[in-house]
Amino acid sequence: MIPSLATPITLAISPDTALALNILPSIPAGGTSGLTFSRAGYCKMLTGQVTDWNSADPDFISQNVDPVSGVAQLFSIDPLPLRVGYRSDGSGTAFLFTQHMTAIQAACNSTLYQGAAETMPAGLPANFTSASSGRVEAAILGPDHVGNIGYLSPDFTAQSSVVPAHPAVTANLVNAANVVQPPSPQATTAGMGNVDPPTGTDRANPLNWVPLVVDPVSPSAYPMVGYTTQEFCTCYNVTSGTDVKANGIRGYLTWALSSPDAVPDLVLNDNGFAPLPASWKSAILDTFVTGDANNLQIRVGPVLGVCSGGA
């Protein structure tokens, strides 16, 4: 279980929804919709306490401020149902989303979320609408979508600059330090903070390779972040007598984590993600490619005392 990149979990709407809303300029600017929520605001929205964009709930609209009058404005003058799209299958995106919501739901006196989980909790509000694997984007952009909002990784939003284009636009969120931050790669890096990779024998425990940051404290941090991981085997079988898989995976990791042209990191940034810190890259290469005293380097099996075969 090796972290591969850091990601924000964005709150995204369609361009049509953005046009339908009264979104006032956010300060600082950021995200791709301009929509900005306070912590209590997005907490209420994502626990079913706010179900219409014309809600006058002061927490919900507190960041939608008229720059001239200084007065918070409604997102919609007319009723516009607010529906929350979520994944119905086992989803790591849902895992990162639910771990954060569990951590901050006291901000709106809710107990809906029951900890980090790959599926959403039971008893969801009636305005939550399920979507299967990869379909939250469709829930946001599909038929009758105006008013829908959902959680998405940045590569499925307009923050990605690669093709095919993804039109969903993202919101800014107020973090634990009461600072507005967009779901940018920089704010994601800040969100994962200064957590060091495991050292020594701690590297032998896979769980130590996945730090969880439920609610970053840095003023520079986007509040909903996490590492996504790749799981590899220590030992692989040969393919037609040739070391294809272990060789290919070691080679891929070496390129992805230490390419001198920095292309792998540029690709991540183009998709809206943040690369791993240098200390994590080195630790992964030392442990799983070069090999250290933990004897966990990826190779062809079987290896006496390590594995009886290969994947």
Place this chain on the structure above:
Amino acid sequence: MISNRWSTTKLLVFASRIAFAASFGLFGMLAIEADAQYAPSIQGGGASLPAPTYRQNFNCYGMPLTNPPDPAADTYVPSQCTDVGYPIDSTKIFRYSSVGSGRGQYMYLTGDTSYNNDAARPLSEVNFAGSDAKLTQN
């Protein structure tokens, strides 16, 4: 977008196929060779969150997937990876199916490819998984 290096490779492959087929008069071999060309050498699946990005990096490191059988979007090669020196290893082809972290973890632990519900990206084995959630004993 298809990279220049891929276009060159395709031309060479096509020329060799024409020569081979002309020599033996076995045009059916074209299809057989095409299937072999598309066979991924390293396969995995799981989290949909990083799936497009993983595929782009796999297409930089190894030979890019082609279409068909993979979806057209999977053939994308980032512009940074069209220069001299890419792909890093032209003998490797990766395929990654988007099935969600939960199914990806299950496939990885059991090797059961029947849990791959990404019909556009069939897997014959599972060599790795992608997940945004911790993989625990539960």
